[in-house]
Amino acid sequence: MAKVKTAQEFRGAKKYVVDEELAKIVNISIGLEMPLLLKGEPGTGKTMLAHAIAETLKMPLIVLNVKSSMKLVEALYQYDTLTRLNDSRFGDSARDISRIEDYIRMGKIGQAFTAEARTVLLIDEIDKADTDFQDDMLDVLDQMEFDIIEIDKTISARHRPVIIITSNAKKDLSDPFLGRCNFHHIAFPDPQSMREIIRVHFPDLGSELTKNAIATFYKLREIDVVEKKPATRELINWIRALELDPDFEPKLLAQGEVPYLGILFKKSQDYAVVGNYLSRKRPY
Amino acid sequence: MFVEFFYKLRESGIPVSPTSFLTLQRALRLGLVNSLEDFYTACRAILIKSERYFDLYDRIFAHCFQGAELPEDQGLELDAALRALLDEWLKNPRMLANALGLDEAALARLSPDELIEYLKERLKEQTERHDGGNKWIGTGGTSPVGHSGRHPGGLRIGGSSQNKSAVKVAMERRYRDYTRMGPLTQASMGEALKRLRNLVPAGPKDQVNIEESIYQTMKNAGEIEIIFDRSLRDRLKVILAIDNGGWSMDPHIPVVQTLFNYARSQFKDFKIYYFHNTVYSNLWEDPMRGKKPKPVEEFVRMDPETRLIMVGDASMAPYELLDMDGSVYISEKSGTPSIKRLAFLADTFPHHVWLNPVPRREWQYIHTVVQIARLFPMFELTVDGLEAAVTHLMAA
Structure with a gap:
């Protein structure tokens, strides 16, 4: 087990008031390299927390806004067939048409995996998506790698991103999903x-x-x-x-x-x- | 000590998985936890996955690590046990009333919580005095208002309606909000509902039609011509009207709940209305059927392509369906027989079905079911029945 960088500790940001307990949980999740699932009423600052963490730890923030119709692949990568077709027709781009790799664009999770530095990955409103999406995504986040089928290549994370997942609790999340996250419920501030x-x-x-x-x-x-x-x-x-x-x-x-x-x-x-x-x- | 804590959590009903316990150990080894406060927070974040259990966790934590007594532990179990008992008894309130020495009218005025409190009081008296409890002797038969009667004009106050002909339900203690339902049990039901779709092109043209593109490109002598289509979206509108009132529907509520849970996530435009037994001037948007009425006439403004699904046992006194002011609610004066209202709805939405939780073999014995089945194609509320209903709804 790699030593945890104690220098990077989250204490709350300029515009975000964090209670001590939450700060601790964030630190533990970062240390354990586990996603942190945040639940709570809308407007309790779930999304803001990720921004605050990114700001404090000086890491780039990548936001994946989950939509109900979203497929996991969209969050990972996209194979831009249209551009390739276009290039093959006109051939005036710098891209190499025979290299499919040139036409793979990273989705949000892919970006977080391939980024030069460690990032904060915010997966916002996970409960909007269906259960399959949630479970599959957790697999990817667990393994820290995914395959790009088109070029038969495995992308593994260069740095484990700090993952924050938020949920408005519209739907209950599945047990295997919960099992892989740390959990915190943000109560409405007194x-x-x-x-x-x-x-x-x-x-x-x-x-x-x-x-x-x-x-x-x-x-x-x-x-x-x-x-x-x-x-x-x-x-x-x-x-x-x-x-x-x-x-x-x-x-x-x-x-x-x-x-x-x-x-x-x-x-x-x-x-x-x-x-x-x-x-x-x-x-x- | 930690292991003991772990099992304490499990015993008290918090679903704690061994994996998460190992994660906790990892957190400890990593040196992330340096004080009891840290440990408390870490444990909770790692082990407890729902805010529902936070309170229980607090108590068990205090018990295990700060030597506090598990407070109210007895009370907790008592509550659960009582609730179970109460559910059982509520199916037959007279038994409960007799056992408590209350008359049913008084009983009917108590909310379930009050009832539990009352029961607890009684139980305490019982354990404290050990006198065998003269208060436990029933008052069988002295109650002026009865239920389960076969006389259709009788005023019923609570009770299970054995004859499915509750007339003037004078006291309604319960309502059920179907939105807060337990776990889904019948996944097959969702499968059946999935067939209820109507995919039509909508939105911007952002999908490549490959076949058409190839064809047009060839026609263009190789000059690429890309054809875009609108993507298919489910535009099906569905109205679900649920009978959530009355004792006769109570036994079927788990099934309806399942249906409801699925329906929620299924359609783009999905509206739920509530009614009691049958439809009079209004359908209701709120499960309590009091705040948000929706006049039946207004449904005419809706898209006639909307699929109308009625869910109910269709079992009631014949006059509720056929009389001018048949409503079980004294205040509801509709002026039009309910059967006319139903016919109106069936006319407005040509795609309509009625799902009935009562088994098909009993339908012929219930007068109102036969009547309603003439207006609405009626299907059993089973997976098979649902599939048949969906097929019927999708047929042009």
Whole structure:
């Protein structure tokens, strides 16, 4: 077993507030060279984590956005037959038509494997794909190699990428898949850590505004009937909007007034429900 | 010590695999773990694969490494045992009511959780006093409201409907949200559903039609001519309407759940509606059938190519189907006999089937099934029946 480079340790990035526990798990996964599976509500920063890791460890980030119709081969490589046909017809390119290799393009996983330096590979929203895709992909990530059938060549990873997989838990992942990953569930941040997150994003935000905005935000999240609860992303955008409004004053929030509700609630039904709720709650 | 911890986790029902345990050992050997806190985090990340088990893990960890008692361990098992018992009893509420000395009306008002609490209370009394429990003596037969009656006009409060003719279900304690279903059990069902497709070209022209390209190239005397096609996409629209109300459907729910789970991932445009027994003015978008009504008339606006699949036992009192205001819900005044509504739906969507979980051999004895089968081609909710239904739906 190769010695783990202790110099490379993840501690959180400039724009990302990481709790100690998560940082530890990331480090353990890097050490064990196992993929880390992150689950949690949308907007808890699953995707951001990979960006943060890449930034901190100064590794290039490669993002594979999983789509429901995706085939594994697409993520590995692509054999560009059309270009080859075109070249064979016109023959004005530098590529050698008899070498199929010239027409193989690497997919995201292939890129991560063949990269010069170690990379961070983010596989985003794995749960969108079907189970076969997931299992096959884990095989590839386990073996750290795949075959290109067209040229009968095996591509093995030059450096094991740091693999982060995210899932919104729409579908349950299969047991063999889970067996090969480390797992962490990111809970929705509590108001305390939310304040921290807001501070990172808005260093000069007035404390009254921060306090009132977060309080209002959590109050609104408690409304049960809402289908899509606002997440961190919405809160950040909302605060940005509040900041831009010259007429806005933080104490309005404390009085129960919520401007720009549309930033927080994006479904028209939710918007109506919350609007109703607020007009009833207003103390005057 | 670690091995003991490992088995403790397994015993408590957390699926921990030996491989992941070995991974943990590897993590320890690599020197990644330097404190108890590290160990806690590492263990959890490596061994536990679902947030469902996080809490249980915490408790077992505390027990094994910090000497804490396994708190509420007894309670935990008690809960599970009680739940199992309760499920059993709920199939026959009178027995439960008798056993508890409650009348059924009171019983029907309790939510399952409250019931469990109540049962626990009773069990505690039992163990504490050892008096044999006069409270355990049943009150059989004194309850003013009965169920399982054969008189079709009787007011039923809970209970299994043996005669499949529940009239005015006055109290509905449960609803089932089919979206949160357990594991799939009948993979073959998905296979059958896969045949329900309608591939049509859609989207940008981004697929090379090789045959056509070769042909055109030849025609062009070797000048390459590449022909693009639109790729095939499944454009099939499906409406699934499920009868999720009433006791008569309860025994069939696992099967419907399986069907539902598959259907979700199958089609591009897939809508689910709910109804109870039969369709009146509205179908419902929410499983509780209260918040999001969808008037039957509005279905006329939908693509008539949509496949309509009704799932239900089609078993009810004849008047529910044929009377002007036949609904089991007192508040629902439809004004049109349900059978007309069904006929309307069948007219709107020429491709329609009815899947019935009741075995085919019993259909002829249930009046309403015969009636509905005249409108909707009816198939058994079995793999074979499903295949036949799919074939029927795809036939032009």
